[in-house]
Every structure is written in structure tokens, then in C-alpha cells.
Amino acid sequence: MSIRFIPAIRAPEDDERPVLCFVFRRRELLVTVDHQIPDVSVLDESGLDSVRSQYLGSLDDTHCHSVELPPDAPAPDGMVFRDLRALYGQLDESLHAVAGRAVQIVEWDRTHQFCGVCGKQTELSKTDRSRGCPDCKIPQYPRVSPAMIVTVERGNEILLARSPHFPPGIYSCMAGFVEPGESAEQAVEREVLEESGIHVKDIRYFASQPWPFPNSLMLGFTAQYASGEIVLEDEEIEDARWFHADDMPNFFPGRMSISQWLIHDFLDRKRSK
Ligand SMILES: [Zn+2]
Structure with a gap:
């Protein structure tokens, strides 16, 4: 916005x-x-x-x-x-x-109407967007959870995966929440490895998008293939494959979400003109 x-x-x-x-x-x-x-x-x-x-x-x-x-x-x-x-x-x-x-x-x-420590009714702050306990003084802000989403490239190929929750045939970018103590780039490396067995390099920031389902901030990255073969061990991933820019699977239609921006960015750069 x-x-x-x-x-x-x-x-x-x-x-x-x-x-x-x-x-x-x-x-x-x-x-x-x-x-x-x-x-x-x-x-x-x-x-x-x-x-x-x-x-x-x-x-x-x-x-x-x-x-x-x-x-x-x-x-x-x-x-x-x-x-x-x-x-x-x-x-x-x-x-x-x-x-x-x-x-x-x-x-x-x-x-956040009640304090998570002592159970007392919280009060709205007059100076910022928080609620605080009058006794414990611990402010509670709206929660924003950073998550990363990435396209992994190998030449003119892109690594996409599908979750069992997706409609049949749909593939998308890999994504996951950033863990406490982790940088977004470390989360990219970890998630791609966990979900596909692939090691990545040259991680570059792409764009971000607030995603209120329920309270994520999606941080988009591109990355290059470094090494490894596809290994599926994560239960959240049903399939992961390399797709050539000229032979893509179905992906979510439209340009609403950052996953679509990332995939279209890849296609704009790699598809045969
Ligand atoms: Zn309290």
C-alpha cells in the first residue's frame, strides 16, 4: 500500500x-x-x-x-x-x-483483554497500539509473524512444491515461518532444505506483503540452486519438482499474492520470447 x-x-x-x-x-x-x-x-x-x-x-x-x-x-x-x-x-x-x-x-x-501473567483486565495504551496490565506493566502489541517465501532457480528451471491442501495439480513457492533467533535468509535455507532436500545460495530479497491470514508478514526472496537432489520428507509437502519456464504446472491464478508475483517475475525473465 x-x-x-x-x-x-x-x-x-x-x-x-x-x-x-x-x-x-x-x-x-x-x-x-x-x-x-x-x-x-x-x-x-x-x-x-x-x-x-x-x-x-x-x-x-x-x-x-x-x-x-x-x-x-x-x-x-x-x-x-x-x-x-x-x-x-x-x-x-x-x-x-x-x-x-x-x-x-x-x-x-x-x-488481549486480560493479562497473560496475572489475569487482570488490560488497559488500552494512550501512546501506542498496545494493551497493558496495570500491575505487570507488560505491553501486548498486535502480533505480526514474519514468514518467508522463495523461488529457487536452476538456469531456466524453478523449484515448486505442492501441499496436500492445494487444489489438484497446483504447485507454488516454498514458504514457512521464521523461527525465533533466525534471520529471514536462514529461514529460506532451512525451509527449502526441509521441504525439498535442496541447498540454496545467492539469496536475494524480492518484496514483502502483509498477509492477514491470520497475521503474517510475507518476506519474498529469490535463491539459486547450490547442490542436492530432491528428497521429500516433510509431511506438509506432497511433491516438489523442477519445472522449466516453458513447461510450467498449474499455479494459483491471479496476481494477488506474493507467490504469484515471484512466479511471474521468474517467467518474465526466463520464458522464451
Ligand atoms: Zn498482569
Whole structure:
């Protein structure tokens, strides 16, 4: 997302700019049937019972708030609850990005109401996006989990794998979470080795993408084949293979996720013109 969105924890006072409400029932976003984000009047007009609300920041000339509803809240007339994944390409891209922030802040607020050490009710910080225990003073921030994703290249070939959870025939980049104490590059080396038995070198940063399912920051890399043969021992991987740029398997369609950006970047560089 560009700098059109400016995050903040409190709305400026005496600011009359319009307000958009990112309203969630668990992880589902409330949108109109034609996929618009409702303005603040939705709460009054629909009699929706907000559990908690947070100021998120401003998008251009609009203020953005998140609102959490009870898990059994009905959708008002003319509106529906939708999973954020289903709204990719349906919702304006900037609004979808704000919704991705919003769902993580709603989930953090909902699940950090009590101190994990002494059990006391936590309080919202006035200075940053955290909740803290009045006794233990331990701040609890929204959790962001770094994960890496990588394309491994060998000349005009790319190493792709498939998980048993993928639709039939689909292959994608290898990916995994960064472990405590590990650099992203070390995670790349480890995950590729674990998932395929292949050693990599020349690991280069590509791009990153926030991925709110549930709270990852995907760090994209490219790497070159160093040594080894494909060995499948990881239960999360059903198959891993080298594919030539001119003879690719099915992969997830579209350009929504960083895995697709990585694969298309490889194809743009390697496919016969
Ligand atoms: Zn405490």
C-alpha cells in the first residue's frame, strides 16, 4: 500500500471528515451487497451492537475505524459478511489493505483483554497500539509473524512444491515461518532444505506483503540452486519438482499474492520470447 493510508491510534479532534467503518464479525467483514465499506451511520441505523472499536488512521480524506460485533450478529438489510480472501479483487485495493489491518487489530484487541501473567483486565495504551496490565506493566502489541517465501532457480528451471491442501495439480513457492533467533535468509535455507532436500545460495530479497491470514508478514526472496537432489520428507509437502519456464504446472491464478508475483517475475525473465 502506498502512503495514502496514515495510521494513528486516536482520531484528531474537531475533524469533520467522513468516517468509514470496518465492521467485523470474527474475521468476516461487513460490506454492502455491491462491496462497499459502510460509513459510520451503519451503526446507528442498523442498531448494531458494537463490542469494541478502534481508530485505525486516515485513508486520503476519510477516517477509518474498526468495529467488533458479537459472533452471532446478523447482517443488516442490504449487507453481507464476507471473508477477506473472497473480497480480493471485489473491494478497492486500498480499502482491502485497510481491512487487512483492521481484522488484525480487532483480533488483537479481542484476544488481549486480560493479562497473560496475572489475569487482570488490560488497559488500552494512550501512546501506542498496545494493551497493558496495570500491575505487570507488560505491553501486548498486535502480533505480526514474519514468514518467508522463495523461488529457487536452476538456469531456466524453478523449484515448486505442492501441499496436500492445494487444489489438484497446483504447485507454488516454498514458504514457512521464521523461527525465533533466525534471520529471514536462514529461514529460506532451512525451509527449502526441509521441504525439498535442496541447498540454496545467492539469496536475494524480492518484496514483502502483509498477509492477514491470520497475521503474517510475507518476506519474498529469490535463491539459486547450490547442490542436492530432491528428497521429500516433510509431511506438509506432497511433491516438489523442477519445472522449466516453458513447461510450467498449474499455479494459483491471479496476481494477488506474493507467490504469484515471484512466479511471474521468474517467467518474465526466463520464458522464451
Ligand atoms: Zn498482569
